[in-house]
Amino acid sequence: xxxxxxxxxxxxxxxxxxxxxxAASGFTFSSYSMNWVRQAPGKGLEWVSYISSSSSTIYYADxxxxxxxxxxDNAKNSLYLQMxxxxxxxxxxxxxxxxxxxxxxxxxxxxxxxxxxxxWGQGTxxxxxx
Amino acid sequence: DIQMTQSPSSLSASVGxxxxxxxxxxxxISSYLNWYQQKPGKAPKLLIYAASSLQSGVxxxxxxxxxxxxFTLTISSLQPEDFATYYCQQSYSTLYSFGQGTKLEIK
Numbered sequence: 001x002x003x004x005x006x007x008x009x010x011x012x013x014x015x016x017x018x019x020x021x022x023a024a025s026g027f028t029f030s031s032y033s034m035n036w037v038r039q040a041p042g043k044g045l046e047w048v049s050y051i052s053s054s055s056s057t058i059y060y061a062d063x064x065x066x067x068x069x070x071x072x073d074n075a076k077n078s079l080y081l082q083m084x085x086x087x088x089x090x091x092x093x094x095x096x097x098x099x100x101x102x103x104x105x106x107x108x109x110x111x112x113x114x115x116x117x118x119x120w121g122q123g124t125x126x127x128x129x130x
Numbered sequence: 131d132i133q134m135t136q137s138p139s140s141l142s143a144s145v146g147x148x149x150x151x152x153x154x155x156x157x158x159i160s161s162y163l164n165w166y167q168q169k170p171g172k173a174p175k176l177l178i179y180a181a182s183s184l185q186s187g188v189x190x191x192x193x194x195x196x197x198x199x200x201f202t203l204t205i206s207s208l209q210p211e212d213f214a215t216y217y218c219q220q221s222y223s224t225l226y227s228f229g230q231g232t233k234l235e236i237k
Contacts, residue, residue, distance in 0.1 A: 103183060118176045
């Protein structure tokens, strides 16, 4: 079964740190880009960070840039999110999500891919409060 | 960054109704638009990718259309299990962004 399982959430004081993990199973983890997406209580989805399959390309949302670090260990089929300098506004459920290329278009000169988040974990809650 | 705006923010409908949700991008995103369904306490589920392609296992009553900046998600005949929150997402830029969500409630 294709599965993502997050862990590492909890209660942390403002300014503190936390490291989230996402364990992948049932698919070739090293072939896929991955993302972290969060959802504050009662709010919508917010994309947080992206990492390519080889870790060569990484992106962050402006709201977390400089404070969060995404990484992965393909040998361990695991994705991570190191969160430092945490703020109250970082309180949310954090989901890891697989980024799959679902459609490709090729012309005579180039190809373009369309991707989407097709597999999600169950989420892990992070609460930043004193 | 690309901003995604959904309308309406909430919608009341009855079983059997036809429902349309709209998503607008702040710039052209071609067909790089995905739709997700989320039920309370659950992770989002991919419904539609590339604006109009149905994800495997998703009922055919769901359909998507649009390109450029304007997109729609249509549910042809609402079923009880369809009452949920729906999000659009652009994948044109790897600085992904989601719409604010549309909560579909039972009338």
